[in-house]
Amino acid sequence: MKxxxxxxxxxxxxxxxxxxxxxxxxxxxxxxxxxxxxxxxxEGFRTALALLAAGPLEKMxxxxxxxxxxxxxxxxxxxxVSRSRTTSRxxxxxxxxxxxxxxxxxxxxxxxxxxxxxxxxxxxxMQPRRLLFEASRGSLHLQIDRGARGRVDLSxxxxxxxGEFGGETGQVFxxxxxxxxxxxxxxxxxxxxxxxPAQGVRLRIEWRDVALLVGPLDLGTAAASPSGGSDxx
Amino acid sequence: MHRKAGGTAGKARLxxxxxxxxxxxxxxxxxxxxxxxGCREGRESAWEEFLRRYGDLIYSTIRRRAxxxxxxxxxxxFQNAVLSIYKNxxxxxDFDKIVPWMVRIAxxxxxxxxxMRKKLQETPIDDLSESSLNEVRRIEDxxxxxxxxxxxxxxxxxxxxxxxxLPERCRLLIRLxxxxxxxxxxxxxxxxxxxxxxxxxxxxxxxxxxxxxxxADASAVVSERLPVASGQQKDQTGTAGTTxxxxxxx
Numbered sequence: 001m002k003x004x005x006x007x008x009x010x011x012x013x014x015x016x017x018x019x020x021x022x023x024x025x026x027x028x029x030x031x032x033x034x035x036x037x038x039x040x041x042x043e044g045f046r047t048a049l050a051l052l053a054a055g056p057l058e059k060m061x062x063x064x065x066x067x068x069x070x071x072x073x074x075x076x077x078x079x080x081v082s083r084s085r086t087t088s089r090x091x092x093x094x095x096x097x098x099x100x101x102x103x104x105x106x107x108x109x110x111x112x113x114x115x116x117x118x119x120x121x122x123x124x125x126m127q128p129r130r131l132l133f134e135a136s137r138g139s140l141h142l143q144i145d146r147g148a149r150g151r152v153d154l155s156x157x158x159x160x161x162x163g164e165f166g167g168e169t170g171q172v173f174x175x176x177x178x179x180x181x182x183x184x185x186x187x188x189x190x191x192x193x194x195x196x197p198a199q200g201v202r203l204r205i206e207w208r209d210v211a212l213l214v215g216p217l218d219l220g221t222a223a224a225s226p227s228g229g230s231d232x233x
Numbered sequence: 234m235h236r237k238a239g240g241t242a243g244k245a246r247l248x249x250x251x252x253x254x255x256x257x258x259x260x261x262x263x264x265x266x267x268x269x270x271g272c273r274e275g276r277e278s279a280w281e282e283f284l285r286r287y288g289d290l291i292y293s294t295i296r297r298r299a300x301x302x303x304x305x306x307x308x309x310x311f312q313n314a315v316l317s318i319y320k321n322x323x324x325x326x327d328f329d330k331i332v333p334w335m336v337r338i339a340x341x342x343x344x345x346x347x348x349m350r351k352k353l354q355e356t357p358i359d360d361l362s363e364s365s366l367n368e369v370r371r372i373e374d375x376x377x378x379x380x381x382x383x384x385x386x387x388x389x390x391x392x393x394x395x396x397x398x399l400p401e402r403c404r405l406l407i408r409l410x411x412x413x414x415x416x417x418x419x420x421x422x423x424x425x426x427x428x429x430x431x432x433x434x435x436x437x438x439x440x441x442x443x444x445x446x447x448x449a450d451a452s453a454v455v456s457e458r459l460p461v462a463s464g465q466q467k468d469q470t471g472t473a474g475t476t477x478x479x480x481x482x483x
Binding site: 069 | 272274275276277280281284288289290291292293296304305307308309311312315316319320384385386388389390391392393395407408411412434435437438439441442444445446448449
């Protein structure tokens with residue numbers, strides 16, 4: 001039997017795109033001589049090409065995935081993480097060791113007065129709500145964007161008072177009704193919680209040796225509640 | 234989206250000829266079983282993996298439904314589809330059929346969301362009593378999707394799973410060659426893949442050979458001859474070939 005055609009030639013043949021009639025005839029002659037291996041390869045190539053011809057799937061948006069995970073949690077499809085007693089004790093001890101620092105609310109655009117009945121009032125209702133919290137160890141800029149179905153997108157940036165992060169990261173917990181979602185602080189101090197139910201929440205930022213506490217904060221109201229942050233120190 | 238399967242009544246009629254079509258089976262039925270066991274046990278990591286593996290399939294099914302043009306509606310339908318999958322997990326006995334099973338659930342949720350959207354557009358929000366919601370549910374179903382749409386989704390999912398097992402270099406090259414719309418010429422593919430133009434052909438063959446082996450190893454596709462179907466072409470041997478994409482076009 002003649003030597004097997006190269007994969008590239010078999011692939012082109014599978015696609016009906018042999019470079020020349022001679023190349024195509026060589027493969028057909030090879031197959032006619034009985035070569036189950038090459039025949040099987042051609043079939044396999046055609047299968048792979050047929051799957052690829054179906055095109056790619058559309059990518060599910062991150063917020064859809066987050067909302068689905070939330071819905072699964074609320075439906076009881078996801079159980080709370082159960083750690084071993086030892087692990088739980090170590091984690092609890094480490095978290096207790098963090099200095100707890102409440103952050104004070106300094107600005108809430110939801111409380112800024114807009115003259116009723118003006119176009120500015122309508123425009124203001126479309127704007128994201130921005131809040132600024134401060135403590136001795138840093139400040140937190142929070143933005144609340146209205147989402148669909150009574151949900152909001154929560155994003156923020158934590159800026160430590162000592163300056164830039166320099167590659168250090170921390171974590172943020174969004175606590176709501178006994179459940180918590182966790183986000184990792186980016187190197188810039190930014191974090192995001194997409195698709196959060198517009199309800200009362202607390203935030204806890206763990207960074208270095210401190211746990212900075214924000215809230216309770218009602219995401220469903222136009223402004224932060226008066227208890228949106230007690231004065232630190 | 235540049236490819237839509239079964240989007241017209243004309244195409245739907247072609248589905249009558251489809252029983253001979255090769256239906257891709259799941260690539261790793263046993264791991265699906267383990268994954269679903271984790272989901273049933275309420276493990277968060279299992280659900281995350283579930284969405285990583287099947288989220289795009291569920292979302293694509295919803296997106297390809299005509300009428301769901303609003304992103305919020307698609308996200309609503311997606312969330313409801315995932316919840317419906319969770320509630321019906323116990324009914325899934327044949328793990329090989331998880332893909333068509335999920336596609337059907339997602340399709341149903343897409344239709345339900347479409348109905349609700351239509352009704353909401355016509356009804357003041359205060360009038361949406363339970364009886365009117367029931368009325369929404371009674372709205373006549375639109376035509377079921379063509380079998381072609383299911384098959385296209387199943388094939389796309391099978392390709393996705395096979396691609397996920399290829400080296401990154403192959404994944405990138407195959408995406409550039411087969412998934413770009415409009416198709417790229419070899420010079421552009423070479424530029425984006427940072428490969429010499431002369432090596433695109435051989436590298437493409439090596440990557441397709443790896444994909445072929447993955448599919449064969451996993452018995453991913455019923456090993457019958459591929460059919461002639463809409464969009465497929467007769468090749469030089471007169472047998473059924475595939476829509477040509479990613480071939481030589483220097």
